[in-house]
Each structure stands twice: as C-alpha cells, then as structure tokens.
Amino acid sequence: MTGDIPAEITVALGRLEVGDAAGAFDDLRAVLAREPENADVLHALARTAHQVGRYDAAVAYAGKAVRFSSTTDRASAALHVTLGLSLLALGHAEPARAALHVATLAAPDEASPRLALAQALEALGRMDEAMETLRDVIRMRPAEAGFRLVYGRLLERWGKGDAALMAYEDAVTLAVAGDVVTRQHKAELLRRLGRAEEAEQTFAEVRERLPDDPAALANHGAALFDVGRMGEAAEALEASAIASPNSAETQTNLGLVRMACGDLSGADAAFLRASALRPDDPLIALNRGTLLGELGDRDAARGLFASVITARPDGRDAARAWFNLGTLDLAEGRFRDGWRNFEARLAFMPPLPGTELSRWDGRPQAGRVLLTAEQGLGDFIQFLRFVPATLERAPVHLQAPPTMIALLERGVSAPNWARSRESGRLTISADAHDGEASSAHASVLSLPFLLDAGRPPPFLPYLGTGWKDGRNCSVMKIGVCSAGNSSYRFDRRRSIGWEELADLLAIGNVEWRSLQPGACPPNVVPLPEGDMAQTAAIVGELDLVITVDTAIAHLAGAMGKPVWLLNRYGGDWRWAAGSWAKDESGEQRNLWYPSLRMFQQVEPALPERAWRTPVRAVADALRAELRLRGARD
Structure with missing residues (x-):
C-alpha cells in the first residue's frame, strides 16, 4: 500500500462537498487503481456516486466494498446504509431493508441506520414497523429536535395529521431559539389542517426569525390572507415580491390579495407577472380568468378557462374551469349551459352529507x-x-x-x-x-x-306570510345590512363600513334598523339575537331593506319586500345582466327577486372610492321616495 489512503479519501470527499464530483471521482479512482480491494475507497466511491444520483454505480461500488470489508463496527454500518439507501433509490425496497437491517445490527446505538431503515419500511408499506423504528431513534436521542421532525413528517405522509402536529410541537420545544425548519413544517401542517389562525401565528414566528427572507414573507402573507387580514397580507407579499420578483407563487397570492382589497388593476398586473413567469400554470389562468370576468371581459375569461380544460382535461383544475364557465353562462342568461357547467363544482368542493348515497x-x-x-x-x-x-x-x-x-x-x-x-x-x-x-x-x-329548469320560474314570494305594508305611514321603516360574514375572503369588497353610510343614515323621517349582528350607529336600532325566523319577522315590519350582497338581500327578496342592493363592481352572476328582463310595464326586473333594485359600483376602484357613487344614488333615491310619500300624505 502506498500513500496515506485515509487522507486521500478525506481530500476527495472534501471536493464532493464543494460540488466538485468529477474531481472526487478522479481522485478516488486513482486510489482504487492502486488498491482495487480497499473497502474504504470503494465506499467513498459509492457515497460519491449516490450523492450525484448515480445509484446503480453506488450499489456496484458498495457491493464490492461489502465483499472486501472485514469490519463489523460503525464503518460496516455506514457502508450498509449507503448500500441500502442506493438500493432504495433504485426502487429495490426489500434488498434495501435487508442491508439497512444489517446496519442497525452493526451499530445498535447509532441513529442513522434506523432512520434509513424506517425509509425502507415505509416504502414497503410496513407503516407500524417504520413508526416503531423512528420511536426507537427518539428514545435513543430524546433531546434531538430533528428526529421528532422526521417522525412527524412520516406521520403526516400517512395521513396522521394530529399525531404529526404533536411531533412537530415537540420538535419546536426542543429546537434552538432561532430554528425555522421545525416551525415551517408545523405552520404548513396547521394550514393543511384548516387551523388558519394557528398557522398564521406560526408563520409569523418564522418571519420574526427571518424578517427579510422572501419565502418567510410570502408564507406569512398567504397565511394572513387565509385569516382575512388583507392589509397586512398585502404588506407582506409586496415586500416579498420586491425581494424576490421572480416568484410566480408570490405574484399569484399578491394578485389574490389585491383582488380581495378591490385593487383590480393591481391584481391583474400581478397575475400577468405570474403568468409570464409560469405560462402553463392552470391556477394562474383560473385566477386571472376570474378577475377578467369581474372586470367584464368575459370573452378573455372564457379563453383562459378553455385553455385550462384543453391542457388538463381531467382533474380539479378542469373542474374549476368548467365551473367558472358555468358562472359566466349564468351571468349571460344561458341558464341550461350554466346549470350543467355549474355542477363541476362538486368535483372540488368539500363532500356534502349523504355522499354515501x-x-x-x-x-x-x-x-x-x-x-x-x-x-x-x-x-x-x-x-x-x-x-x-x-x-x-x-x-x-x-x-x-x-x-x-x-x-x-x-x-x-x-x-x-x-x-x-x-x-x-x-x-x-x-x-x-x-x-x-x-x-x-x-x-x-x-x-x-x-330539474332541467332553464331560466328561473315565474316569481311568487315564498318566504313569510302576512307581512305588514307600511307605505301609508309618515315615517319609513328601513332595515340596513352593510356587511356580510367577515370570514369570506372577498368581504372587504362587498361590505361597507357604517361610517361610509353616515350621509344616508342622516336622512330624516326614517326609523333605521340594523339587520346585521354587532354594533351600529346610535340612531339605528340594533338587531336582537335570534335566528332567521326572527330576522324575517323584523323584515316583515319594514318598508324597505337596503343591503350589500348578503343573505339579507335573498331573505327580503324571497319575501317580496322592496330591497335595494348595493352591489360591488363585477358582482355575482345572479345580479348580472342575464338575470334581468323587462316586465309587462317595460321595467327591468331581476328574475330571482323582482322587488330588488340594484345600485352598482361603476368603476373597479378601491372600496372607499367605489362605494361613493352607489351610496349617493341610494340616498338620492330615498329622498325621492320620501318626497313621494309626503305628496301622497
């Protein structure tokens, strides 16, 4: 034997660590030419081959090393780990398991052979053994956060989300103060489990530790979007986009946040940027198509949805595209096509009760x-x-x-x-x-x-009976609903703050009643607690309902009560042109609720600006109605 072979192996593997795989191979082959039966050199070559993805070569080198190796200690264990992981990478799970089992026998107090063995057992579907093997590792090294993280990831892959979360929480407790990896896994799992508030808090912890990291900013921004904190979400995503302008996912999320905030032109700019970065991404096409539909460019929206269906005719993306086409059909009054395509939602919506039938x-x-x-x-x-x-x-x-x-x-x-x-x-x-x-x-x-219904059937009030008609009273009783469910991610566009209705609520000869839970201005009677029957009883005593696009519009409309709808720009398909037609008198009436009158935003501006015109129009219309009442009296 010539030269210092251990030192030469160390130098070669050092080259591998800095990315010089070719140099590492050359050095090790030169040593192997001198010492063709040296198990350490063969193992080093196997490690190098494995690291660069040449798993067949790694198995060949490791197999020779096993034949020439005379040790039964940790060196043998490491060699069998390399052999086992390379076999596993080639899809040979059972031979890999056998090699890794030998590794655990050679080094019974080492963690790495058991970690590798757990991978092979998982590949074989032997879940209970894989989990028990990882629990052995945790018992051997109870203070190591990383092993609990590996255990949690295994549990998560096998659909045991709650158990995985417990493992991640243990890992976070054991991790160093500045750790982000375990917190990141915990946050992502919380998000998948639908625990949005906890996910946001954990993503915030990651961002606190990496305040300038684009990924940390983007993840926290997406989590803030999930919990409806749109202003903060926009701030985080804008910062991420500046730091990393070529992230299609960040641009997509930024577009969604801008859309939710009412910045429709800004949303389109973000979606266009995302599309340029990832032109074949169906999610980007779906999101931009939805936005274009809101902006009134339905032909362009149809084109994007059709492109998704052509590229991916099966699966959830195509189902969403068909559903979106259905809403466009309904908005344009093509009801039979719309109802058919509307059914595509069932492929991606959460399962409903009774799906076993x-x-x-x-x-x-x-x-x-x-x-x-x-x-x-x-x-x-x-x-x-x-x-x-x-x-x-x-x-x-x-x-x-x-x-x-x-x-x-x-x-x-x-x-x-x-x-x-x-x-x-x-x-x-x-x-x-x-x-x-x-x-x-x-x-x-x-x-x-x-039911093959086509357009809506002729309307007859179908909720409530015997409601009061107060048109002969000198004081109008008007119910107001200015806000919907704040958990709806686009609620910021459809809801109005009470302060924006101040001029309307200052109009005299009106008894104002709130039709939404929570605080209201002093001159508005609060809504008492109760169910929809109690709300309907209140609506039945009113002369008029003024509301944004919430269930109150449907309730009052179904009762046949006069309802004035404050509708956002674009709005929902049921308020679009396809759901309106002239009645016998030539008046345009909504097919769903003929007693409904719509006051629409006229520009795709931010909400504080976009609401000015329709709110002013409602106030003018109310003053006109009050003047007519006064003339009748």
Whole structure:
C-alpha cells in the first residue's frame, strides 16, 4: 500500500462537498487503481456516486466494498446504509431493508441506520414497523429536535395529521431559539389542517426569525390572507415580491390579495407577472380568468378557462374551469349551459352529507331524496324555490342550516309546502340523517340542473306570510345590512363600513334598523339575537331593506319586500345582466327577486372610492321616495 489512503479519501470527499464530483471521482479512482480491494475507497466511491444520483454505480461500488470489508463496527454500518439507501433509490425496497437491517445490527446505538431503515419500511408499506423504528431513534436521542421532525413528517405522509402536529410541537420545544425548519413544517401542517389562525401565528414566528427572507414573507402573507387580514397580507407579499420578483407563487397570492382589497388593476398586473413567469400554470389562468370576468371581459375569461380544460382535461383544475364557465353562462342568461357547467363544482368542493348515497338523477322515485345545504345562507334561500318542484317527483328530507329551521317550518308560502309537511312527504332538519332513511342525495344548488329548469320560474314570494305594508305611514321603516360574514375572503369588497353610510343614515323621517349582528350607529336600532325566523319577522315590519350582497338581500327578496342592493363592481352572476328582463310595464326586473333594485359600483376602484357613487344614488333615491310619500300624505 502506498500513500496515506485515509487522507486521500478525506481530500476527495472534501471536493464532493464543494460540488466538485468529477474531481472526487478522479481522485478516488486513482486510489482504487492502486488498491482495487480497499473497502474504504470503494465506499467513498459509492457515497460519491449516490450523492450525484448515480445509484446503480453506488450499489456496484458498495457491493464490492461489502465483499472486501472485514469490519463489523460503525464503518460496516455506514457502508450498509449507503448500500441500502442506493438500493432504495433504485426502487429495490426489500434488498434495501435487508442491508439497512444489517446496519442497525452493526451499530445498535447509532441513529442513522434506523432512520434509513424506517425509509425502507415505509416504502414497503410496513407503516407500524417504520413508526416503531423512528420511536426507537427518539428514545435513543430524546433531546434531538430533528428526529421528532422526521417522525412527524412520516406521520403526516400517512395521513396522521394530529399525531404529526404533536411531533412537530415537540420538535419546536426542543429546537434552538432561532430554528425555522421545525416551525415551517408545523405552520404548513396547521394550514393543511384548516387551523388558519394557528398557522398564521406560526408563520409569523418564522418571519420574526427571518424578517427579510422572501419565502418567510410570502408564507406569512398567504397565511394572513387565509385569516382575512388583507392589509397586512398585502404588506407582506409586496415586500416579498420586491425581494424576490421572480416568484410566480408570490405574484399569484399578491394578485389574490389585491383582488380581495378591490385593487383590480393591481391584481391583474400581478397575475400577468405570474403568468409570464409560469405560462402553463392552470391556477394562474383560473385566477386571472376570474378577475377578467369581474372586470367584464368575459370573452378573455372564457379563453383562459378553455385553455385550462384543453391542457388538463381531467382533474380539479378542469373542474374549476368548467365551473367558472358555468358562472359566466349564468351571468349571460344561458341558464341550461350554466346549470350543467355549474355542477363541476362538486368535483372540488368539500363532500356534502349523504355522499354515501347514490346521486339523485332528477327522475321521479318513491324513495326519499336527501337535499343538502351548500355554500352560503343566501345561496340556500335562493335555491329553495326549486324544492316544491322536487317534491312533485320524490319525497324529500331537507337538511338546512340550523338558523333556517324555524323559518322553514312555519314561514314558507311556496306551493305544496304545507301539504307536503303535513303528509310527511317533506321533512326538515339540520341533521342530514334524521327520520326516514333516504335513498339518494343532491345539493339544493344542483336542483335547477336536475330539474332541467332553464331560466328561473315565474316569481311568487315564498318566504313569510302576512307581512305588514307600511307605505301609508309618515315615517319609513328601513332595515340596513352593510356587511356580510367577515370570514369570506372577498368581504372587504362587498361590505361597507357604517361610517361610509353616515350621509344616508342622516336622512330624516326614517326609523333605521340594523339587520346585521354587532354594533351600529346610535340612531339605528340594533338587531336582537335570534335566528332567521326572527330576522324575517323584523323584515316583515319594514318598508324597505337596503343591503350589500348578503343573505339579507335573498331573505327580503324571497319575501317580496322592496330591497335595494348595493352591489360591488363585477358582482355575482345572479345580479348580472342575464338575470334581468323587462316586465309587462317595460321595467327591468331581476328574475330571482323582482322587488330588488340594484345600485352598482361603476368603476373597479378601491372600496372607499367605489362605494361613493352607489351610496349617493341610494340616498338620492330615498329622498325621492320620501318626497313621494309626503305628496301622497
């Protein structure tokens, strides 16, 4: 033997560490030419081959090293780890497991052979053994945060999210104060588990430790978006985009935040930048198409949605594109096409109760059909009008939001509703599985498609009976709802602060009532606590409802009450041109709620500016109405 072989191996592996794989190979092959049966040199070559992804060569070198090795200690364990991991990379899980088992026997007090063995066991689907092997590692090194992190990642991959979170929390406790890796994994898992508030707090901890890091800023910005803190989200994402302008994901999230804040032109700029960085990304195309639809460029939106369907005809992206096309169809009054495409939402929405049952196909049947609520309360109220037609075809169990139960039981005036309730053909509950078993299921929002409904049927008020008509009173009673559910990510665009309605609320000869929970101005009567039946009773005493696009608009409209809708720019498909038609007098009426009058934002500006015109128009219209009342009196 010539030369200092251990030193030469150290030099070669040093080259590998700095990225000079070719130099490492040359040095080690030169040593191997002198010492062709040296197990240490062969192992070093195997390690080098493995690190650069030449797993077949790594297995060949490691196999020779095993033949020539005479040790049974840690050196042998390390050699078998290299052999096992290389076999595993080639897909040979069982031979890999065998090699790694030998490694654990050679070094029973070492963690690395067991960590590698757990990987092989996982690849073989032997989950219990893999988890127990990692628990052995944790028992051997209870103070090591990294091992708990590895254990948590295994649990997460196998769908054990809650257990994985406990492992991550232990890892965070054990980690050094400046650690970000364990916190990052914990935050990402919390986000996937739907625990948005906790995820935001953990992403904030990562950002605190890496205040200028673009990824930390972007992740925290996305988490702030999830919890509805749009201003802070925009600030974080803007900072990330400046630090790392070529991140398509950051630009996409920035576009979504700007869109939620009402900065539609800024949102389009971000989406265009994201698209330039990643032109084939379907999510970017879907988001920009949605924005263009809001901006009124429906042809361009259709083109983007069609491109997603062409590129990826199957899967969730295509389903979202078909759904978005459906909303465009509905907005333009192509109802049959719209209802068909609207059904694509079922492929990506969370599963509804009753999905273990067969889906109802709309045909008459003797078995009971479970109809389930879906999406918002306003959607449920709007689509209730299709339940009587469903009752003509099948008995129904209507699963409804708890706040609607009392109103549905005693406040519905739709055809055949009371008769069906009395006969038991219609049952109502918040529980999908109450009462007689159902044989099929459908979402209430699917009824127009299943009933082949086309455009909405002629309107008759279907919620509430015998409400007061106060048009002959000298003081108008007006209910106001200025805000929707703040958890809705685009609520900032559809809601209005009470302060922005100050001029409207200063108009005299009006008794103002709030139709939303929470604090209100001193001259507005607060909404008492209660369900929708109690809210409907209040609405029934009013002369007029003024509201943004919330369930209150649907409630008042379904009752046939005069309702003035303050609608954001773009707005929802049900308020678009396709849902309006002239009545016998030549007046444009909404097909869903003929008593509704719309006051629309006229420009895609930030909310504080965009609301000025429609709010001023409502105030002018109210003064005109009060003058007419005064003239009649």
